[in-house]
Amino acid sequence: MKFRSLLLKNITRNKTRSSLAILGIAIGVATILGLGLVTNDLAESTQNALTADAADFSVVYGTTGGGGGQGGAPGGGSSPGGQQLINETKVTEIQQISGVSKAVGVLRTNVDLNDTSNSTSSTTSSSTTSDSDGNMGQGGQGALQMMYSVIGIDSSDLSLDDIVITNGTAFSSENEVIIGEMAAGSLNKTIGDTITISNQTFTIVGIYETGNFQDDSGVVMSLDKLQNLTGNTGMVSLILVKASNGTDATSLAETIEDTYSNELTTSTSLSGMDRMNNGLEVIESASWAVTLLTLLIGSIVVVVTMVKSVVERTREIGVLKAVGWTSKRILTMIIGESVVLSLLAAIVGIVIGVGVVEIISMAQIIPGIQPAFSPILFLEAFLVAILLGIIGGIYPAYRASKLSPTEALRYE
Amino acid sequence: MNNESNIIEIKNLKKGYDHGQTMALNGINLEIKKGEFVSLMGPSGSGKSTLLNMIGALDRADEGSIHVAGYNLMEKEDFSQFRSKEIGFIFQFHNLIPNLTVSENVQIPMLETDVADEEMVKRANKILESLNMGHRIDHLPTKLSGGERQRVAIGRALVNHPSIILADEPTGSLDSKTGDIILKILREIHQKENVTLILVTHEPYVAEMADRKINLMDGKIS
Numbered sequence: 001m002k003f004r005s006l007l008l009k010n011i012t013r014n015k016t017r018s019s020l021a022i023l024g025i026a027i028g029v030a031t032i033l034g035l036g037l038v039t040n041d042l043a044e045s046t047q048n049a050l051t052a053d054a055a056d057f058s059v060v061y062g063t064t065g066g067g068g069g070q071g072g073a074p075g076g077g078s079s080p081g082g083q084q085l086i087n088e089t090k091v092t093e094i095q096q097i098s099g100v101s102k103a104v105g106v107l108r109t110n111v112d113l114n115d116t117s118n119s120t121s122s123t124t125s126s127s128t129t130s131d132s133d134g135n136m137g138q139g140g141q142g143a144l145q146m147m148y149s150v151i152g153i154d155s156s157d158l159s160l161d162d163i164v165i166t167n168g169t170a171f172s173s174e175n176e177v178i179i180g181e182m183a184a185g186s187l188n189k190t191i192g193d194t195i196t197i198s199n200q201t202f203t204i205v206g207i208y209e210t211g212n213f214q215d216d217s218g219v220v221m222s223l224d225k226l227q228n229l230t231g232n233t234g235m236v237s238l239i240l241v242k243a244s245n246g247t248d249a250t251s252l253a254e255t256i257e258d259t260y261s262n263e264l265t266t267s268t269s270l271s272g273m274d275r276m277n278n279g280l281e282v283i284e285s286a287s288w289a290v291t292l293l294t295l296l297i298g299s300i301v302v303v304v305t306m307v308k309s310v311v312e313r314t315r316e317i318g319v320l321k322a323v324g325w326t327s328k329r330i331l332t333m334i335i336g337e338s339v340v341l342s343l344l345a346a347i348v349g350i351v352i353g354v355g356v357v358e359i360i361s362m363a364q365i366i367p368g369i370q371p372a373f374s375p376i377l378f379l380e381a382f383l384v385a386i387l388l389g390i391i392g393g394i395y396p397a398y399r400a401s402k403l404s405p406t407e408a409l410r411y412e
Numbered sequence: 413m414n415n416e417s418n419i420i421e422i423k424n425l426k427k428g429y430d431h432g433q434t435m436a437l438n439g440i441n442l443e444i445k446k447g448e449f450v451s452l453m454g455p456s457g458s459g460k461s462t463l464l465n466m467i468g469a470l471d472r473a474d475e476g477s478i479h480v481a482g483y484n485l486m487e488k489e490d491f492s493q494f495r496s497k498e499i500g501f502i503f504q505f506h507n508l509i510p511n512l513t514v515s516e517n518v519q520i521p522m523l524e525t526d527v528a529d530e531e532m533v534k535r536a537n538k539i540l541e542s543l544n545m546g547h548r549i550d551h552l553p554t555k556l557s558g559g560e561r562q563r564v565a566i567g568r569a570l571v572n573h574p575s576i577i578l579a580d581e582p583t584g585s586l587d588s589k590t591g592d593i594i595l596k597i598l599r600e601i602h603q604k605e606n607v608t609l610i611l612v613t614h615e616p617y618v619a620e621m622a623d624r625k626i627n628l629m630d631g632k633i634s
Contacts, residue, residue, distance in 0.1 A: 001515075001516045001519045001520075001523070001529065001532060001533070002513075002529055002544040003523055006512070006516075006523070009475070009511050009516075010511065012511070013511040014509075064459035093491070104589060171599055299511025314510055315507060316507070318507075319495075319501075319503070319507040319509075320520065321470070321492070321495075321502065322468065322470060322495060322499075322501045323495065323496070323520060323524075323568065323569075323572075324492050324493065324494075324495040324499075324524045324572070325492060325524050326490065326492040326493075326524065327490070327492070329523070329524060404471075405465075405471070406465050406470050406471045409470070409503070409507070
């Protein structure tokens with residue numbers, strides 16, 4: 001007789017108790033698996049949504065060492081927001097570098113869009129001047145100014161700057177803009193309203209979101225228009241770069257820095273990623289909390305089942321000791337039984353978990369849920385089951401191994 | 413041990429319960445020779461089973477010395493190997509594992525040894541055949557009579573070829589006819605295998621079958 005056959009026979013000894021224990025643990029495993037499938041789906045879909053077209057890094061004026069100051073470099077121009085500008089020809093040059101899928105020039109500035117002189121109008125008037133930092137400020141206003149970002153980018157390249165239109169459409173002409181969700185809220189603007197920037201009126205055709213507080217408090221217009229408005233024709237604040245498939249973005253950034261070592265530097269814009277990560281961290285934390293709770297409940301189920309089993313078999317354990325079994329073998333037997341019990345529960349739990357999530361997905365009970373199966377998740381479910389078996393089996397096994405043979409043999 | 417022919421040497425052995433309020437063994441001195449058949453007699457509470465448990469290293473004495481088959485049982489160590497190699501226990505209530513077959517019950521002590529799986533089955537079945545239980549090897553204990561169960565328990569006690577068999581009232585739960593059959597089997601095993609047999613009983617006629625009869629009273633040999 002093999003030792004493992006003994007474990008299996010012991011589990012099937014009390015079928016009702018074992019079945020209930022398996023069901024209890026299986027529900028725990030199913031919960032963990034179900035949560036994992038949904039969390040993975042959320043992670044995948046969020047990541048896809050936010051990073052599918054976003055730039056891998058941006059190129060700005062400056063030196064790799066972090067110093068370098070503002071002026072004096074070839075190609076440097078005026079500086080909205082105190083930032084040294086880059087000649088737009090660099091966009092074309094970078095686009096030619098091997099491994100670059102797309103390079104897009106972006107001009108950024110800040111402007112006060114509050115309209116205190118014409119509050120009844122849906123348009124916002126402002127007499128824009130260039131302040132010492134190059135911002136398009138509103139002159140002669142004593143009130144506290146709230147600055148808004150103005151981004152100039154071609155409408156076909158919005159996704160590279162993490163700009164997602166949540167309502168309306170992208171701008172298609174130079175007198176159209178899209179407005180960030182926060183700016184729309186604070187300025188009480190919506191699609192169809194107009195907004196005045198530098199004495200020019202623009203129609204709002206869309207509302208966007210980036211996840212970045214600063215960018216969401218602003219407007220986006222065509223690059224050419226903003227260059228004209230700010231008098232920075234042919235200049236951009238930064239160049240967004242997306243690496244080709246299979247190209248390592250970090251290596252590509254290093255190549256660009258090496259090529260323009262005294263002129264340009266790169267930085268990774270993580271606003272979207274940060275937001276995604278924060279959101280996912282919350283989801284994952286909640287998932288972990290449920291997992292831990294499930295582990296706790298599962299462990300208790302195993303402990304109760306195995307303690308009952310040990311108590312019922314007290315005299316038998318006494319006999320096993322009398323015939324020469326070591327405490328270690330008895331310990332192994334009880335933990336082995338609880339692990340086998342948990343593994344059976346894992347199989348049942350996986351079937352239940354996958355089944356329930358598939359049903360939810362197919363029946364569209366929770367819209368948008370598409371279970372993301374991964375071998376790691378199933379491995380995790382099995383590992384959790386083994387862990388449950390070991391944790392739950394330790395106490396009853398220890399108790400059994402420490403039984404005094406004479407007391408065990410006297411047990412009624 | 414002082415005398416090579418003695419398999420058991422016990423000197424002034426004491427065992428108390430309830431912080432010494434009750435003395436189950438109160439200064440036992442006993443020597444048993446290898447291959448001897450000894451019966452332990454005495455009323456309930458005289459210390460028979462306690463002494464048997466001490467010899468089988470199931471319990472530890474408070475005082476005195478006890479050497480069995482070369483092992484000093486007063487040493488603080490795990491005696492599972494000693495029990496596996498040297499001792500075969502037979503209990504009043506057979507204590508078979510209900511979900512294991514007759515053959516598997518007999519194989520249980522061998523799981524702690526290096527015996528291969530196939531050899532385990534072969535050895536267990538051979539012993540069961542010698543006990544006229546060959547036709548029952550695949551049956552569960554619940555399907556057996558009291559006498560048959562006790563024969564399986566004897567098989568379990570013998571399977572590791574122990575040097576000592578400790579039988580605690582092996583006929584206590586059987587009718588007299590079945591009890592006689594079991595006693596006959598035990599006596600035959602003792603004679604054929606030259607195994608030391610210590611049998612606890614409170615039946616005088618059972619005790620008379622032994623080479624030597626030891627009476628216990630209030631934890632002492634009387």
